Amino acid sequence: MDLNPTEEQQQLIEAFSAFYAKECPVELVRSAEPSGYDAELWGRLRAMGVLDMAVDEASGGWGASLLDLALVAEQHGRHLGPAPLIEAQVAARLLARSGSGPSEAALGRARLPDRLTTLALHPPRNGTLSLVPAGAVADEVVFMDGDRLLCMEILEDRRPVSTIGSMPVADIGVGSPVELQAGEQARSNFEQARDEWLALTANAMVGIGTRSLEIGVAYAKERHAFGVPIGSFQSVAHGLADAATGVDGSLLLAREAAWAASEDRGRATQLAALACAFSAEAARAASYRSLHYHGGYGFMLEFDIQLYFRRAKAWPALFGEPAIMYARAAADRLSTSSAGVR
Amino acid sequence: MDFRLGEDSEAFRQEARQFLDEHLTEAVREQMQATGVRHNWDFHRARVEHGMLAPGWPEEFGGQGRDALEVLASAEEFQRAAAPTYGLGTTLMVANIIRHIGTEEQKRLILPKALTGEIIIVLGFTEPESGSDVAAAQTRAVRDGDEWVINGQKMFTTNAQEADYVFLLARTNPDVAKHKGLTTFLVPLRQSGVEIQPVFTLSGERTNLTFYSDVRVDDSLRIGEVDGGWHVMTVSLTFERSGPQGGDSNRLLDAMEEWASTAVDAAGRPVAEDPGVLARLGRAAAENEISVLFARRSAWVQNAGGLPGVEGSMAKLFASEALTRQSADFVDMLGPDGLRSEGEPTAIADGLAEYSYRFSLGTTIYGGTSEVQRNIIAQRGLGLPRG
Numbered sequence: 005m006d007l008n009p010t011e012e013q014q015q016l017i018e019a020f021s022a023f024y025a026k027e028c029p030v031e032l033v034r035s036a037e038p039s040g041y042d043a044e045l046w047g048r049l050r051a052m053g054v055l056d057m058a059v060d061e062a063s064g065g066w067g068a069s070l071l072d073l074a075l076v077a078e079q080h081g082r083h084l085g086p087a088p089l090i091e092a093q094v095a096a097r098l099l100a101r102s103g104s105g106p107s108e109a110a111l112g113r114a115r116l117p118d119r120l121t122t123l124a125l126h127p128p129r130n131g132t133l134s135l136v137p138a139g140a141v142a143d144e145v146v147f148m149d150g151d152r153l154l155c156m157e158i159l160e161d162r163r164p165v166s167t168i169g170s171m172p173v174a175d176i177g178v179g180s181p182v183e184l185q186a187g188e189q190a191r192s193n194f195e196q197a198r199d200e201w202l203a204l205t206a207n208a209m210v211g212i213g214t215r216s217l218e219i220g221v222a223y224a225k226e227r228h229a230f231g232v233p234i235g236s237f238q239s240v241a242h243g244l245a246d247a248a249t250g251v252d253g254s255l256l257l258a259r260e261a262a263w264a265a266s267e268d269r270g271r272a273t274q275l276a277a278l279a280c281a282f283s284a285e286a287a288r289a290a291s292y293r294s295l296h297y298h299g300g301y302g303f304m305l306e307f308d309i310q311l312y313f314r315r316a317k318a319w320p321a322l323f324g325e326p327a328i329m330y331a332r333a334a335a336d337r338l339s340t341s342s343a344g345v346r
Numbered sequence: 347m348d349f350r351l352g353e354d355s356e357a358f359r360q361e362a363r364q365f366l367d368e369h370l371t372e373a374v375r376e377q378m379q380a381t382g383v384r385h386n387w388d389f390h391r392a393r394v395e396h397g398m399l400a401p402g403w404p405e406e407f408g409g410q411g412r413d414a415l416e417v418l419a420s421a422e423e424f425q426r427a428a429a430p431t432y433g434l435g436t437t438l439m440v441a442n443i444i445r446h447i448g449t450e451e452q453k454r455l456i457l458p459k460a461l462t463g464e465i466i467i468v469l470g471f472t473e474p475e476s477g478s479d480v481a482a483a484q485t486r487a488v489r490d491g492d493e494w495v496i497n498g499q500k501m502f503t504t505n506a507q508e509a510d511y512v513f514l515l516a517r518t519n520p521d522v523a524k525h526k527g528l529t530t531f532l533v534p535l536r537q538s539g540v541e542i543q544p545v546f547t548l549s550g551e552r553t554n555l556t557f558y559s560d561v562r563v564d565d566s567l568r569i570g571e572v573d574g575g576w577h578v579m580t581v582s583l584t585f586e587r588s589g590p591q592g593g594d595s596n597r598l599l600d601a602m603e604e605w606a607s608t609a610v611d612a613a614g615r616p617v618a619e620d621p622g623v624l625a626r627l628g629r630a631a632a633e634n635e636i637s638v639l640f641a642r643r644s645a646w647v648q649n650a651g652g653l654p655g656v657e658g659s660m661a662k663l664f665a666s667e668a669l670t671r672q673s674a675d676f677v678d679m680l681g682p683d684g685l686r687s688e689g690e691p692t693a694i695a696d697g698l699a700e701y702s703y704r705f706s707l708g709t710t711i712y713g714g715t716s717e718v719q720r721n722i723i724a725q726r727g728l729g730l731p732r733g
Binding site: 005006007008009010013071221224225232233235236237238240241242244245246248249252253254256257259260263264267268274275277278279281282326327328329330331332333334335337338 | 347348349350351352415603606607618621623624625626627628629631632633635636639640642643645646660663664717719720721723724725727728729730731732733
């Protein structure tokens with residue numbers, strides 16, 4: 005067991021940590037509200053190679069592991085990056101897995117500098133793909149309908165939706181999609197994409213949780229009431245200790261889930277869903293505690309903690325509430341009879 | 347980053363499973379159930395024979411010099427199987443203290459017996475008037491020549507009826523600040539003046555109240571400096587919080603998943619298709635995975651030469667609170683049938699859910715309550731000021 009990043013992973017963390025610190029200050033996050041999209045930041049991320057790294061070498065990419073992407077996603081969450089990082093990476097990986105022909109062509113378009121291909125997490129209902137991640141700014145969307153994996157150019161039938169999480173989501177009408185793949189293979193490829201989205205979002209939540217906690221702890225040390233720092237009150241200290249424990253636990257589980265994608269395949273689906281559910285709850289709890297301990301200031305838009313509090317709830321909820329993810333993991337455990345086996 | 351424990355750990359885990367298959371017999375379980383005692387001499391001595399007593403100790407002490415992750419891999423199996431390990435746990439903790447700060451004479455006298463399974467040692471910290479505030483102990487030790495005379499009471503001296511020694515925290519100087527007047531002793535329990543009164547608990551486990559009236563202990567059995575007991579305690583409490591986590595909750599989850607894979611609801615539908623049941627199982631699975639990871643992180647820190655302070659507190663806090671939460675949740679999940687007691691032939695999974703509902707409470711208390719762990723995490727982990 006080694007919980008330390010390798011030297012290469014450490015370099016990756018440092019590179020993206022420095023990048024976000026410079027290119028994604030909180031002022032930029034605020035100026036990108038309410039759309040949750042900053043085209044320049046996304047352009048710089050593309051120039052950093054975030055899409056190239058996500059694609060395997062056989063498809064012309066750099067072949068990063070999901071754990072590598074997870075370490076980047078953690079920085080992305082920590083800095084609340086207003087850019088469609090995770091969905092673009094997951095969509096590109098899905099296209100790369102989905103055979104030749106139309107998928108290959110779609111991957112080629114997705115990797116063009118000014119193009120963006122995203123992924124819908126749920127099938128269309130009544131002819132509409134609902135709350136598609138990055139749907140407000142993407143050129144194409146990959147989605148599943150029945151047992152068919154489809155890809156579609158997004159035309160006029162696109163309605164951007166304002167949400168609590170300042171995300172560039174949209175409801176998109178299904179026009180004339182192209183079939184990429186069908187049958188069991190399509191279904192399994194798509195479910196793997198959902199696993200990857202869950203695992204990466206889990207790591208983004210770790211970043212949100214970690215930063216929320218730092219903000220709350222710093223405030224609890226600095227703010228005085230009744231002549232002492234509020235962090236000396238057990239009611240405050242214990243809430244932060246619980247939040248810290250949750251965030252630490254979510255970090256271990258989220259990294260394990262991303263690691264398992266290549267190193268423990270049999271548990272990858274289960275761990276991705278568990279990690280996203282738990283990290284969502286831990287980030288929500290950390291941001292809630294930190295906001296609350298700010299007193300009235302926490303309720304003011306001027307204080308940054310509210311930016312984290314809203315996104316902690318919203319980003320993972322595009323998939324569904326934590327209970328849905330827990331149920332997904334439990335169903336996988338029961339069906340693969342990993343229950344009881346260890 | 348690598349989340350595997352490694353080949354040696356997994357091989358040793360297999361050894362532990364084989365040992366448990368052979369030695370954790372129905373008879374051993376029945377005795378635990380009947381007496382509430384989580385120590386069994388036959389099982390204890392079988393561990394010695396199979397190198398399963400203290401595998402992490404150096405070979406010169408009869409151990410195998412295994413690293414913390416290997417030891418943890420086997421300990422995870424013992425915990426998951428609910429093996430009787432309490433006597434060994436406290437014995438090794440005290441033996442560790444003696445090994446680190448004991449005199450040569452103490453090492454010669456105690457360590458061989460402790461590590462060959464001849465004796466067990468129990469803890470005497472808590473008193474009727476002091477629990478989390480360990481340093482408020484009032485049990486007195488007064489010097490009389492080469493001996494000390496002990497008077498007082500200790501609570502929760504679990505396994506005292508089986509033990510040879512109690513590792514006792516006593517007040518040697520009542521005139522200084524409370525942390526500065528404490529001393530620890532290894533007090534022989536089999537002598538007049540020691541009275542052991544059984545105490546039964548919510549989980550069915552037996553513990554004790556012990557009384558000490560003019561009990562004598564030789565100065566050679568004093569551990570650490572006179573009035574230096576607090577330093578000894580700081581070391582010992584860290585040992586108490588390392589070790590496996592998640593075993594009890596994974597045993598519970600195994601049983602609940604087994605139930606879910608066969609049971610049907612009142613309308614005849616498989617409960618495995620009920621999203622509410624699945625969400626409950628999944629939530630517990632996430633918590634259990636984290637409990638296990640937390641304990642492994644502590645062992646990994648130890649392997650790197652560190653002392654898992656805050657990490658140990660997080661592991662203990664999280665695992666015990668998670669077990670408390672999920673056992674209540676599982677009693678609910680089973681519906682009215684969840685109420686059938688452990689031991690009832692009609693109970694689901696032998697009543698493990700309702701048993702865990704009772705058992706879990708103790709885990710949030712002994713070894714430092716959840717509140718004590720939160721203080722440690724807040725102050726040492728987050729750097730928040732003391733209240």
